[in-house]
Amino acid sequence: MDKDLLINLLKSVADGKTCVADAVEKLDHMAYEDITYAHIDHHRSLRKGFPEVIFGEGKTAEQIVGIMEKMQRQENIILVTRIDQEKADVVLSQFPEAVYHTDARMVVMELNKIITRGRGPILIISAGTSDIPVAKEAYLTARAMGNTVDTIFDVGVSGIHRLLDHHDAIAQANVLIVVAGMEGALPSVVAGMVDRPVIAVPTSVGYGVNLGGMTALFAMLNSCSSNVAVVNIDNGFGAGYVASSINRD
Amino acid sequence: MDKDLLINLLKSVADGKTCVADAVEKLDHMAYEDITYAHIDHHRSLRKGFPEVIFGEGKTAEQIVGIMEKMQRQENIILVTRIDQEKADVVLSQFPEAVYHTDARMVVMELNKIITRGRGPILIISAGTSDIPVAKEAYLTARAMGNTVDTIFDVGVSGIHRLLDHHDAIAQANVLIVVAGMEGALPSVVAGMVDRPVIAVPTSVGYGVNLGGMTALFAMLNSCSSNVAVVNIDNGFGAGYVASSINRD
Amino acid sequence: MDKDLLINLLKSVADGKTCVADAVEKLDHMAYEDITYAHIDHHRSLRKGFPEVIFGEGKTAEQIVGIMEKMQRQENIILVTRIDQEKADVVLSQFPEAVYHTDARMVVMELNKIITRGRGPILIISAGTSDIPVAKEAYLTARAMGNTVDTIFDVGVSGIHRLLDHHDAIAQANVLIVVAGMEGALPSVVAGMVDRPVIAVPTSVGYGVNLGGMTALFAMLNSCSSNVAVVNIDNGFGAGYVASSINRD
Amino acid sequence: MDKDLLINLLKSVADGKTCVADAVEKLDHMAYEDITYAHIDHHRSLRKGFPEVIFGEGKTAEQIVGIMEKMQRQENIILVTRIDQEKADVVLSQFPEAVYHTDARMVVMELNKIITRGRGPILIISAGTSDIPVAKEAYLTARAMGNTVDTIFDVGVSGIHRLLDHHDAIAQANVLIVVAGMEGALPSVVAGMVDRPVIAVPTSVGYGVNLGGMTALFAMLNSCSSNVAVVNIDNGFGAGYVASSINRD
Amino acid sequence: MDKDLLINLLKSVADGKTCVADAVEKLDHMAYEDITYAHIDHHRSLRKGFPEVIFGEGKTAEQIVGIMEKMQRQENIILVTRIDQEKADVVLSQFPEAVYHTDARMVVMELNKIITRGRGPILIISAGTSDIPVAKEAYLTARAMGNTVDTIFDVGVSGIHRLLDHHDAIAQANVLIVVAGMEGALPSVVAGMVDRPVIAVPTSVGYGVNLGGMTALFAMLNSCSSNVAVVNIDNGFGAGYVASSINRD
Amino acid sequence: MDKDLLINLLKSVADGKTCVADAVEKLDHMAYEDITYAHIDHHRSLRKGFPEVIFGEGKTAEQIVGIMEKMQRQENIILVTRIDQEKADVVLSQFPEAVYHTDARMVVMELNKIITRGRGPILIISAGTSDIPVAKEAYLTARAMGNTVDTIFDVGVSGIHRLLDHHDAIAQANVLIVVAGMEGALPSVVAGMVDRPVIAVPTSVGYGVNLGGMTALFAMLNSCSSNVAVVNIDNGFGAGYVASSINRD
Amino acid sequence: MDKDLLINLLKSVADGKTCVADAVEKLDHMAYEDITYAHIDHHRSLRKGFPEVIFGEGKTAEQIVGIMEKMQRQENIILVTRIDQEKADVVLSQFPEAVYHTDARMVVMELNKIITRGRGPILIISAGTSDIPVAKEAYLTARAMGNTVDTIFDVGVSGIHRLLDHHDAIAQANVLIVVAGMEGALPSVVAGMVDRPVIAVPTSVGYGVNLGGMTALFAMLNSCSSNVAVVNIDNGFGAGYVASSINRD
Amino acid sequence: MDKDLLINLLKSVADGKTCVADAVEKLDHMAYEDITYAHIDHHRSLRKGFPEVIFGEGKTAEQIVGIMEKMQRQENIILVTRIDQEKADVVLSQFPEAVYHTDARMVVMELNKIITRGRGPILIISAGTSDIPVAKEAYLTARAMGNTVDTIFDVGVSGIHRLLDHHDAIAQANVLIVVAGMEGALPSVVAGMVDRPVIAVPTSVGYGVNLGGMTALFAMLNSCSSNVAVVNIDNGFGAGYVASSINRD
Helix, strand or coil, X not given: CCHHHHHHHHHHHXXXXXXXXXXXXXXXXXXXEECCCCEECCCHHHHHCCXXXXXXXXXXXXXXXXXXXXXXXXXXXXXXXXXXXHHHHXXXXXXXXXXXXXXXXXXXXXXXXXXXXXXXXXXXXXXXXXXXXHHHHHHHHHHHCCCCEEEECCCCHXXXXXXXXXXXXXXXXXEEEEEECCXXXXXXXXXXXXXXXXXXXXXXXXXXXXXXXXXXXXXXXXXXXXXXXXXXXXXXXXXXXXXXHHHCC | CCHHHHHHHHHHHHCCCCCHHXXXXXXXXXXXXXXXXXXXXXXXXXXXXXXXXXXXXXXXXXXXXXXXXXXXXXXXXEEEECCCHHHHHHHHHHCCCCEEEXXXXXXXXXXXXXXXXXXXXXXXXXXXXXXXXXXXXHHHHHHHCCCCEEEECCXXXXXXXXXXXXXXXXXXXXXXXXXXXXXXXXXXXHHCCCCCCEEXXXXXXXXXXXXXXXXXXXXXXXXXXXXXXECCCCCHHHHHHHHXXXXXX | CCHHHHHHHHHHHHCCCCCHHHHHHHHCCCCCEECCCCEECCCHHHHHCCCCCEECCCCCHHHHHHHHHHHCCCCCEEEEECCCHHHHHHHHHHCCCCEEECCCCEEEEXXXXXXXXXXXXXXXXXXXXXXXXXXXXXXXXXXXXXXXEEEECXXXXXXXXXXXXXXXXXXXXXEEEEEECCCCXXXXXXXXXXXXXXXXXXXXXXXXXXXXXXXXXXXXXXXXXXXXXXXXXXXXXXXXXXXXXXXXC | CCHHHHHHHHHHHHCCCCCHHHHHHHHCCCCCEECCCCEXXXXXXXXXXXXXXXXXXXXXXXXXXXXXXXXXXXXXXEXXXXXXXXXXHHHHHHCCCCEEECCCCXXXXXXXXXXXXXXXXXXXXXXXXXXXXXXXXHXXXXXXXXXXXXXXXCCCHHHHHHHHCCHHHHHHXXXXXXXXXXXXXHXXXXXXXXXXXXXXXXXXXXXXXXXXXXXXXXXXXXXXXXXXXXXXXXXXXXXXXXXXXXXXX | CCHHHHHHHHHHHHCCCCCHHHHHHHHCCCCCEECCCCEECCCHXXXXXXXXCEECCCCCHHHHHHHHXXXXXXXXXXXXXXXXXXXXXXXXXXXXXXXXXXXXXXXEEECCXXXXXXXXXXXXXXXXXXXXXXXXXXXXXXXXXXXXXXXXCCCXXXXXXXXXXXXXHHHHCCEEEXXXXXXXXXXXXXXXXXXXXXXXXXXXXCCHHHHHHHHHHHHHHCCCCCCEEEXXXXXXXXXXXXXXXXXXX | CCHHHHHHHXXXXXXXXXXXXXXXXXXXXXXXXECCCXXXXXXXXXXXCCCCCEECCCCCHHHHHHHHHHHCCCCCEEEEECCCHHHHHHHHHHCCCCEEECCCCEEEEEXXXXXXXXXXXXXXXXXXXXXXXXXXXXXXXXXXXXXXXXXXXXXXXXXXXXXXXXXXXXXXXXXXXXEECCCCCHHHHHHCCCCCCEEEEECCCCCHHHHHHHHHHHHHHCCCCCCEEECCCCCHHHXXXXXXXXXXX | CCHHHHHHHHHHHHCCCCCHHHHHXXXXXXCCEEXXXXXXXXXXXXXXXXXXXXXXXXXXXXXXXXXXXXXXXXXXXXXXXXXXXXXXXXXXXXXXXXXXXXXXXXXXXXXXXXXXXXXXXXXXXXXXXXXXXXXXXXXXXXXXXXXXXXXXXXXXXXXXXXXXCCHHHHHHCCEEEEEECCCXXXXXXXXXXXXXXXXXXXCCXXXXXXXXHHHHHHHHHCCCCCXXXXXXXXCHHHHHHHHHHHHCC | CCHHHHHHHHHHHHCCCCCHHHHHHHHXXXXXXXXXXXXXXXXXXXXXXXXXXXXXXXXXXXXXXXXXXXXXXXXXXXXXXXXXXXXXXXXXXXXXXXXXXXXXXXXXXXXXXXXXXXXCXXXXXXXXXXXXXXXXXXXXXXXHCCCCEEEECCCCHHHHHHHHCCHHHHHHCCEEEEEECCCCCHHHHHHCCCCCCEEXXXXXXXXXXXXXXXXXXXHHHCCCCCCEEECCCCCHHHHHHHHHHHHCC
């Protein structure tokens, strides 16, 4: 349940515009709802400032739709991550106002307009063209959470001048998300240029001993720059989320 | 080179209190100094807001002393991490004002008093008594970087009531550092309680399939709470550093 | 061969209702039957209280049907695990009384009604919606072995209040099966609340460094709660089986 | 806090033998005690039927003694696991009634006589002579928790007749703990002989691709016998604990 | 080039039945033939007593046919391993006398009748029904190399009586091949019963921490029975080959 | 931008054949071009002597075509690696002069004739027929970079005479690329025969504990011959590239 | 119990030289003896042709001496493997006729002269000087089991001519043991030269990605020569044992 | 045997200065010498341009001295790598002209002055002070092989300006050796700046998920710069050797 919605409801009761019985009914499912295959955590919006996000992998399209039906009554925005085209088609046939982002494999449904806030811009940098889908997932998440988000794509360390040319955008960011596969060196170089926190996102891009992204992950955890923290492989969503929590006023 | 020191020097030149020749000499080594076995990055204080930190492992006591001698002319504070008792004894015999913290295996030398700043308190929570040395390294680092730091030790998830009793301190923290070995579950539970960023630090505490901390690390990277980012195993220093960069005004 | 069937046969001989020659014929294949591609262990029901369970993976539909034909003469119940829809269709066309459970990928054929026994309820708790198929396999197995089984789904540690609300059901269970993927933290928290044995089941749900379930497995083996024992990744069947052996009178 | 101690205290208050003020003082630290480096979970005895056990690894001798001093006021028995000879000497110099078991690296301090209970005997079987220390840790734990415990050592699968000769003891056990290193095959064979639960304990005994016990662990998790659940490598303590929770009346 | 063919050719020259020019032409390609994508090692039959075996994986059907065309002029038998149905169809359309074994994924083409030799029977034992394809590959290889081969399938260690009942066949074998997936315990038990060499073959049968057969492999390499040597995962061919080299007169 | 093209342009300006305005337009995109999903590094030809190579994996056909359109204005040759048939069809429909090599999964588009240079021949040796695709990728790369390249395929160490017969070609090579899967032994043997540098390329050919090529990789890194350096698994492109950089005059 | 000793005893009874009572006493402990910390498998000599071998690692010197005291009454030879100097000193002080081999870390006690038998010579080849200790363990084991054993040390593949010069000894061996660390290539080359079985022994010699011998092990399991079977890392004993079982008449 | 020495000897015979008998004696051990524990490959200097290098690990001081005694008669230079202080003391007591380099753990014995040759300078760059020992091993090896060698230490990617300032030295090198631990990013950045070959050396410097250098190794193998080839972890020797083979005229 969104905090603003809750405040408005309570004000409305105070003003006598909503009778107590109606308010009770609306608040009834506030903590969580048990729909057998899911305990929907409606309280999360209040506790954490953003509603539960639906992890699409391993859920049927029907389960996703079922959870969305319960959530839409109480939330301003609904995100579904890691959802393939086929399931997304089912979801969009039920919720035409939802949008599916193919590269990020993500459904975004804005029930109310997102209000921009945050201490400064979040900048997302990716090392290669193949890393863009993960960077996009971070971008969509951070934007959905109300941040101003900028992006620079394909500026890997093998041509360091491409990166250095973007020095100004890098210096102005309040939080940086750096996405890279292969040897995962980019976060170290970027973090060495700034004093702001860098969230590093390893991707599974590469082959052989990239080990499905483990090499980039381990490289980032071993960064010789100290203002770096790391999220799981290909976890653009998590990077956008934690960057947003850092950027919150 | 500390920014305040630099500003004071330039003001002093402007005021005619320092002659240009003396200022030139002082600024000469500003970018970095090459002492054969090290390129000391004096520019780092300006660029990143905190001087280079000496990683003690794999350096001889003589190398550490040599680097400290160069740094003390330009910095307000010097940290040496991962330094054992034997090397620390050599260091302290040269720098009696330095302090060695046995459990955190860290030397801290405050050349000028640390000025407290930051947006709010940083809270460090550790799962078990054996995790305290890593938590202490995070504590000393965050404090040296000018933050207010609080700690709660030994509140693992097998007795969840111990954690819940500290709810107020948890809710008031601006950034949280959660240190845990074994199954590494504590960051997920703590992060589920707050909307602020949580820096998770896996430790090598445990045996068998703790895999020297890999299990806790992987568990934290797979956290079902999204406001979590992770640093390397036993990297209390990195956690303190990145938390400080988040907490900076 | 089911123990009750054996006792009835022997009583029937004692009572003169069955002649010795008929009894010999019936008992002939009691120890095991060699049908080239399988040594069916008919003795297992007597020795272990439950017949051999058919592991469907890597067997052809024909082999599964062949084994079931031999078993149905001597057993009360037949289970086939890890059987996909295509093979199940073949099996059900031969044995219309069998039931296929799609999510658990399991065939259950009750030849006689299952008699409920056991010291108390077995409670199955799962962390996420995506973990339900594994939880269902545990559920079907434990129920087939004659236990009262309850379930609570989707109560992961990122919203701990959802779990705490089910405290009563947790406290009343005689054995608990806790199913979780990702960081695998749930068994530690649940086990910290009770003095009964907890069987932890890691699932392959997650991505990146979940390592196909290895992270959850290792986390569970490192549990800081001591009343936890673990089975293989996605092994809901094994969890149901061992929980049942614990719950047996 | 032991449940019996609590009941006696309350009866004593009811009988007027203890005044309320004294009872309050005694109960004051009941939930847990925060002694900076540890939150001692006194409530655990009530909640889980056995007090917190001190994990000796990574704690100083002074920390262990400090925790024991607080615990001895409220508990019937104190266990310290994974404690080396040197630390144990310090502990025993403070608590002369404590006993150190060299092979199991465990301190046992019985403050009151252990009352034997449990549904039947727990049987501990080990594969080789080198596995005995781990088996002993399981033995001491299960005995400390009030069980009747029997042992059979050095009956590995390369001479299967040695195992089969102990068939009677195996058949009579209510719970079995099977300890093995190297290929870890023994639990499968033993579990195939009984219908009771088997707790398998892999040990780090072996070399090369025993991988510090990982091979035995994985083998046990892949057991073709289904009444097997597994604990961490060398975790004799955990095996004894979970077996005891199974055996509890 | 088969040794007998070579001897006959030379005898024929000695007897004047074959002129030197014809013999030269026939012997011309004896050492090896370079057909761009392969150096066919015709000398191998002389050096090692069996012709080169074609590893089908990663070769096109055309390459396989091309190699077979060159080999059939000089060899008595041709084996193709790890060849799928589709490629096999192409091969059989060119060589109608070749036989495709679906479960073993192997093509066998006997150009001359195989002469049985060897010091005694080779016995192949497999743990489960799902292990049969690997066992079959070993069987076909050992038989193609001129051995008497017997098989016992599905006698895993969870029902040890099934194995012990085959004691006579086990005792009479000159070499034993033991095939097992999951925990890979069977070779240890079988090897403990005999003084003959046991070739252990791990299979990828299982799931979770079977790790694609690595667990069975490592378990077999750690066997507490010493008359065991091991081949690669699912390498039935290698087991049949090395067993045959042991069994050679 | 190719160096020769640049020189010609500048000469043309000097000669008055090209006006300054035209030259400026041509040089405008020289450093790199930002086309949203890629920063094309046109400067690379000048800096590194060869243009950026397009890594096809993870890019859409449209992105590949888009990058090629920008590159063809400035380069002599364009390579696309790791591109499958389907994407290649799209590319070739746009650039009919490009050639797709199916086995090497590579597109080569020669915009100007390649000029052969280099200190001597590069020799590519592969261990088995299944390793040829990787060897071909190395061959096409080294040839595209202007080298004379020879190949010897299918000369694995199990028939060492096949290798020794090619001694002359081996002795005359200036750089050697040795491609092998399975146990990866060939580079050690070849490197022991020469004093020139050997670039070893592990392939993923094999099964079981070849671990997708990791075993060959690790074996090559452990080579007892010291004139060996290694590239990533299946990285024929990298081997051709680095060999070419060594062979450059 | 040695078979010859048993036959002699029975003959002696038949001849009236030994009375029945004495024979009974002697045979009493024949199957195995339970001395608490060990079940000594006296039956092994009859069943397997060689007595149980004592694995020294993880046993105390006292346990080793205790087992040897029981064994010496019934066996012709006693081997202790993986025993360090310190424990060996204790053993030799009790059994002065025993010999300690420092490099192989092995105690050999011949109670009766070893009778040489076997079908032909066993040849042990090692790749480097550092591999000699493992080769020696194989040598001592095979010799103790009654074989003629030859050795060739330090003939690694980086100088292949050293190996080829020993062609005659290689061709004459009935079984070959090939010991190698680092890239583990030697067994493939040797096995390619002969038609006899090769037992490959990986050693932990090397550093970095030799992974404690895993790389050599995996390389050997992937050998492109098919007459190779493998034992555990550094397991010279196992190699000697299985080679002897192959060589037995 | 050094090529120059051989030529001089033959010239001396041609000139009648050396009689044939003396020459024969000198050449007698040319191919290799078998001193039981080693086959010294004297032919290597002729075949590979540099004598065999003694790998000190796993050899006794006596074995090292014994091999050096044989080599000094025929070679110009002798290197011993990975030799600790204790063994080095024994070696130096026998060969006072030898020099021990403590940080590189290497003995260098120049029997004749090294003649400098090679196409250009070899440049060794290391990321951190702790990487210097490995860089030194590379330096000593390359210098011993007759190259001009320069070094730049401690220029990691977290302060990229330190590296860029050395641009000239980097541009002039004919071969570059780049040594780095932790995330191993430095070779990618350096290789992006040049068109010459880069030999990357991962070190074991770091902790946690540096995995003893595996992370740096894998990162380097995944380099997005293509003119990079890699050697084993901490293998400064190999890097110096292969760089020298590249730099040879």
